[in-house]
Amino acid sequence: MAQLAGHDIGYIALTGALHAIGSSGGPPQIPLNLLGDFGGGGTYLVIGVLAALREADRTGRGQVVDAAIVDGTAHLLAGTHMMLATGTWQDERGVNLVDGGAPFYAVYETSDGRHMAVGALEPKFYAELLVVLGLDEDPAAQHDRTRWPLLRERIAGAFTGRTQSEWAQAFSASDACVAPVMSLREAAGHPHLKARGTVVEHDGVLQPAPAPRFSGSPTTLGSPPPVxxxxxxxxxxxxxxxxxxxxxxxxxxxxxxxx
Known part of the structure; x- marks a missing residue:
C-alpha cells in the first residue's frame, strides 16, 4: 500500500488501535492524529534518524531509515498485545483496565458540565480516591468486575456534587491520580505546566515549548515564525x-x- 494515499485514521484502523479506543457498545473514537502521524510515524522517524546518525558516527557508514506509521503504531500496542495474549485484555472497546472500562480509570462529569480524569489504578491510589470522594466502598474489592457498574454509578454521582474547580482543589494534594480535564488554552495556565513553561505564548501564538531539555544548552523558542x-x-x-x-x-x- 506504499503508493496509495492515506491518513492517520486509516493507518491506526489497520493496526487495531482505532478498534481499541472508545466506549463499550459505541463506535471507535478518533484520538486526533496523535497515535499514528506523531506517535507511530514522526517519533519513529526521529528515532530512526538518531540511530542512523549514531551508526554513521561509529562506523562511517550511513543507513536508509524505513519508518512506517503502521509499524510505529503496532509497537505502541505491544503492551496491549501482551495483555491480549495473557488473557488480561478483551479484544473489545471500553471493557478493559485502561480503556475506560474500569470505573477507577475513567472520565467523570462535574456539576458544571466539566470533567475530571481518574487514574487510580494501584490499590493505595484507589483507596485515596474513595477517601476524597467520601465513598464507603471496600478498597479490597477494587477488581471485582461484578461491582463495577454500581461503583461507576457511585463515583459518577459523587463527582456531580461539585464543580470541576472544587474537585481540582480537593485532589490537588492527593495521590489519587485525579486531574481536571483542561482545554488547550487552559492548559497553559495550569500551575505545573506554567511553572515548567510547557505551553507558552510566543509572538502572539500559543504553542508548546521546546523539549526535551538538556542541562548543557539553553532551551529557547528562537526567532519568531516567518511570514x-x-x-x-x-x-x-x-x-x-x-x-x-x-x-x-x-x-x-x-x-x-x-x-
Missing amino acids: PGLHTADVLKAWGVGDAEALLTSGAAVQTAAV
Whole structure:
C-alpha cells in the first residue's frame, strides 16, 4: 500500500488501535492524529534518524531509515498485545483496565458540565480516591468486575456534587491520580505546566515549548515564525540569482522560482 494515499485514521484502523479506543457498545473514537502521524510515524522517524546518525558516527557508514506509521503504531500496542495474549485484555472497546472500562480509570462529569480524569489504578491510589470522594466502598474489592457498574454509578454521582474547580482543589494534594480535564488554552495556565513553561505564548501564538531539555544548552523558542516572502531574497541569492531584490521588485522572481 506504499503508493496509495492515506491518513492517520486509516493507518491506526489497520493496526487495531482505532478498534481499541472508545466506549463499550459505541463506535471507535478518533484520538486526533496523535497515535499514528506523531506517535507511530514522526517519533519513529526521529528515532530512526538518531540511530542512523549514531551508526554513521561509529562506523562511517550511513543507513536508509524505513519508518512506517503502521509499524510505529503496532509497537505502541505491544503492551496491549501482551495483555491480549495473557488473557488480561478483551479484544473489545471500553471493557478493559485502561480503556475506560474500569470505573477507577475513567472520565467523570462535574456539576458544571466539566470533567475530571481518574487514574487510580494501584490499590493505595484507589483507596485515596474513595477517601476524597467520601465513598464507603471496600478498597479490597477494587477488581471485582461484578461491582463495577454500581461503583461507576457511585463515583459518577459523587463527582456531580461539585464543580470541576472544587474537585481540582480537593485532589490537588492527593495521590489519587485525579486531574481536571483542561482545554488547550487552559492548559497553559495550569500551575505545573506554567511553572515548567510547557505551553507558552510566543509572538502572539500559543504553542508548546521546546523539549526535551538538556542541562548543557539553553532551551529557547528562537526567532519568531516567518511570514510569506520573508526569506525569498535569501533563497534566490543562494540559488545564484544575481540581483534578487530587483527581481522581487519587478515580479520576475515568480518565473525564476518556477524554473
